[in-house]
Amino acid sequence: MLSRSSLRAAIKISLAAALAGAWAVRFREVEFAWYPLLAVVMCMDETDTRVVAAVRARVLGTIAAGLVSFLVHTLLEGWIGVTVTLLIVVPLLRLLRWQAGLGTALVVSSMLFLVARYSELDWLYVFNRTADTLVGVVATLVVSGLFWPINRVAEMNAVERQLRRLMAERLETIRQQLKAPADPPASGPSTPADPAPIAGARLCQQLSQLVGDELRSNPDGPVKRQHWRQRSLLWERINHHSLQLQRLGQLLPAGALAADATPWLERLPQLLLSRGQAVAPLPQRSSLRRLAEARGLSPLLLLAFDDELQRLARSAQSLALASRHDGGAPMTAPR
Incomplete structure (x- = not known):
């Protein structure tokens, strides 16, 4: 049929x-x-x-x-x-x-x-x-x-908006798990049956296919000028690091970071919603070690969580730069 x-x-x-x-x-x-x-x-x-x-x-x-x-x-x-x-x-x-x-x-x-x-x-x-x-x-x-004109660039923008919402919801789930155990999130943490990881991978694959299709059809068109190839690769990295962050967060006790010493958690869901602004300030590793000793947590687990968070933040900064320079200006890597 x-x-x-x-x-x-x-x-x-x-x-x-x-x-x-x-x-x-x-x-x-x-x-x-x-x-x-x-x-x-x-x-x-x-x-x-x-x-x-x-x-x-x-x-x-x-x-x-x-x-x-x-x-x-x-x-x-x-x-x-x-x-x-x-x-x-x-x-x-x-x-x-x-x-x-x-x-x-x-x-x-x-x-x-x-x-x-x-x-x-x-x-x-x-x-x-x-x-x-x-x-x-x-x-x-x-x-x-x-008759039925199809605009692939508009489709790519729509897929990117879905990715932003999905990743923001995932980061909000992590924040509530670690910051506010008394107020559990509506969707709950990700489980093997949770479709969120599959949905994120599917959206990243869809975006990559759309970008590749447009680049083959029009190599010097708006897809190249707006850095869609780089944005597609960065979304794959963001999806990976956010999943790793979520898995590591589930290994920490509920409310493990519910303290005034970790104000960066409040801005964690906004990491992918604000263009050109990174979540700040990220925790220093020395403070994380002190926090691990004070709370009786595993320092290696907390440092692994911090490492994924740093990678996620750098990918989000690069994505913000790629999305902002739509006129073909070269991107500069975040420091």
Whole structure:
């Protein structure tokens, strides 16, 4: 049974193909309906970014293949002309950094030499075939923009907001466990059956997939400028360190740190909600050792808890810097 996304994709490509085919049949200038329909098949995708990238690759590949094929055709014909054309087109596209149009260039070069009548392969013929391709490109852009447009950057922002809420709730659970045992948290500490660890890992994986998809489609787009790759990796680290912090906190007695000597616990849930501000001040290790001696706690356990907290705080600071510099400015590592 088709999923909703598969059904939407099928409807979109059918509408785009119908629109391009109707245009090709209506106007006599479009001699071959194959070119508009091929452009629809190669350019239509589920996301706006992918569609724009495929359109750019399709147009650039068609223009490069058409021009080189015309020049080579004046000297060579048949399979030798195709071979020479490909030997020129591939390095040319790589030199111009149009590698995305390689597939289109290979197809168009073969079609121009093996399908078209040789006497018609001139500048006008190349222009007409490019115009035929533009018909399919325009149909793809219209349908993609009007029917179920998908904005991956907005999805990434939504996933990041879910991660912030989830991590803040987890840190609040830790704070209540260690600071206020008389007032137990509503959700309780994490247990093996608790879905929170699974939810955090699933959100991190979803964010990583979205970022990778966008970077492959548009390497120099807003995903790169807004440091989404770094943010995705930092969220994975934050999820890991917060889980370790939660497990270590469960090994400490309830209310073990319920004292005025640990005011940083009050700001622990705000660690990921405030951008550019770290939880401060974090406890000094000497004070933790004194606290362990006064409360009869294991110094190694308390120092391990502090180590995870320090790692979590540094990751949160790096995440704040990555989220704040959206204009492409280089990030500076927190000290």
